[in-house]
Amino acid sequence: MRLFAKIFLCTSLVICLSLLVSGYLLITSSFRSSIEREVEHALGQYQADRFQIQVSLFLDHEYGDATVADVLGEFADTSPNHVFFMDDFGREIYGTFPYLELRALPLIMDDEIIYEIVALGDNYYILISGSILSQGERISYLSASNVTMIINLRQEMVRNFTQVYFVALIISMLIILVFTSMWIRPLKQMNEVATQIADGSYGVRIPGNSKDEIGELAESFNTMADAIEKNIQELERNATQKESFVANFAHELKTPLTSIIGYADTLYQRELDEEQMKIAARYILDEGLRLEALSTKLLELIVLGRRDFPLEQMEIRATLNQIMDSIRPVLQEKEVKAILELEVAEVLIEYDLFKTLFLNIIDNAIKAEAKEVRINGRKSFLSDASYTIVIGDNGHGIPESELSRITEEFYMVDKSRKRTAGAGLGLSLASKIAEIHGSKLQFKSIVDLGTSVQFDLRQGKELTDEEIRQ
Numbered sequence: 001m002r003l004f005a006k007i008f009l010c011t012s013l014v015i016c017l018s019l020l021v022s023g024y025l026l027i028t029s030s031f032r033s034s035i036e037r038e039v040e041h042a043l044g045q046y047q048a049d050r051f052q053i054q055v056s057l058f059l060d061h062e063y064g065d066a067t068v069a070d071v072l073g074e075f076a077d078t079s080p081n082h083v084f085f086m087d088d089f090g091r092e093i094y095g096t097f098p099y100l101e102l103r104a105l106p107l108i109m110d111d112e113i114i115y116e117i118v119a120l121g122d123n124y125y126i127l128i129s130g131s132i133l134s135q136g137e138r139i140s141y142l143s144a145s146n147v148t149m150i151i152n153l154r155q156e157m158v159r160n161f162t163q164v165y166f167v168a169l170i171i172s173m174l175i176i177l178v179f180t181s182m183w184i185r186p187l188k189q190m191n192e193v194a195t196q197i198a199d200g201s202y203g204v205r206i207p208g209n210s211k212d213e214i215g216e217l218a219e220s221f222n223t224m225a226d227a228i229e230k231n232i233q234e235l236e237r238n239a240t241q242k243e244s245f246v247a248n249f250a251h252e253l254k255t256p257l258t259s260i261i262g263y264a265d266t267l268y269q270r271e272l273d274e275e276q277m278k279i280a281a282r283y284i285l286d287e288g289l290r291l292e293a294l295s296t297k298l299l300e301l302i303v304l305g306r307r308d309f310p311l312e313q314m315e316i317r318a319t320l321n322q323i324m325d326s327i328r329p330v331l332q333e334k335e336v337k338a339i340l341e342l343e344v345a346e347v348l349i350e351y352d353l354f355k356t357l358f359l360n361i362i363d364n365a366i367k368a369e370a371k372e373v374r375i376n377g378r379k380s381f382l383s384d385a386s387y388t389i390v391i392g393d394n395g396h397g398i399p400e401s402e403l404s405r406i407t408e409e410f411y412m413v414d415k416s417r418k419r420t421a422g423a424g425l426g427l428s429l430a431s432k433i434a435e436i437h438g439s440k441l442q443f444k445s446i447v448d449l450g451t452s453v454q455f456d457l458r459q460g461k462e463l464t465d466e467e468i469r470q
Helices: 003-063 068-078 148-198 213-269 274-303 316-326 328-334 351-367 421-436 465-469
Strands: 082-086 092-095 114-120 123-134 137-146 312-315 337-342 346-349 372-379 386-393 442-446 450-458
Touching (some): 003 123, 003 148, 068 092, 148 213, 213 274, 312 316, 316 328, 316 337, 316 351, 328 351, 351 386
Antiparallel strands (some): 082 092, 123 137, 312 346, 386 450
């Protein structure tokens, strides 16, 4: 049985029994009070009538010539009640009772008075029995007061109560139905919200702010839903981070693997002297070691959200020449010319991450079908502590409306323009790496003319000639 039915039936049963018991007690109490008043009045009247009869019998015996039967008959004819008189031998003296069976009453020989309520035909009477002393003899005196009206009044009260009872019961059940529905509504809402949460709608909540126990339960339910949503978001974030790491790592594998494959192919296809073989093997080794280090750093950067990588001081021209040498096979394959115009300076970088940033920008230039990439590096005119690098290409360019979104993960520029910006993964990672270096990527582009990317690096201290030689 559902909770709604249980509450409705139990409450209706309680009200039904309460009304029934209350009505019974009320009618019974009222009837008892009325009967007691009638009995008290009848007994008082009986005592007065008995005293009057005794006085009349005494006066007629002393001063008159009327018989006992005459005196009792005169009284019986004027009495509003039915009366019956009987001598001490059980013989009727006079009576106005219409019911003969009442004339066989026991003879009362003392001053005791007894009464009872009896139903005779369609009427109800209070029967009072006692005795009267006359000339040394006792006369039994029975009086019957009609209380049919009180009995009928009780029956009328029962009928009226029955009507009121059913009307009140119907109204009560309707009120219970309404209030039970109101009480159960928050529970139904909880059930609906729980179902929606189970279906994946973690943002739904139970409305209302009642201060009762159900309101507190709803508030606790919403708190639980908040915790579930937070945990789900955390799980989704972790899953997204893992997907992002896998996608970024797979993306970053391409350039070093291309270099490794290119130099390995050179070793395999061509006849090289010992020095050239060492150079090719060194590039293969460097790129392999870089992949090993890069995997760990990408994990810390993307999945763990690390931002405090230590920066090392390096000479920018030598660093970029080394990076360009590692991708020379790729540039030769794509027939891309690289021009470096770099001012000598010491900069603070994290080599593996910086190389990843730089190669992603070059990779996007290659994808834009650029045939020339120009890398300019100058000390900033605005600050002696910064070094500005600008990487420009003559590729297809990017529409101005797309520039603000190209660093979003998995965002792709319109393919109809033949530029995908690395599907968003490379530039998204490059943007994060720029932040680690205290900088921000700034893009300028003109469709069909090319794109330039600018970012700043912090300069390190100037090295002496001796430090440079060392």
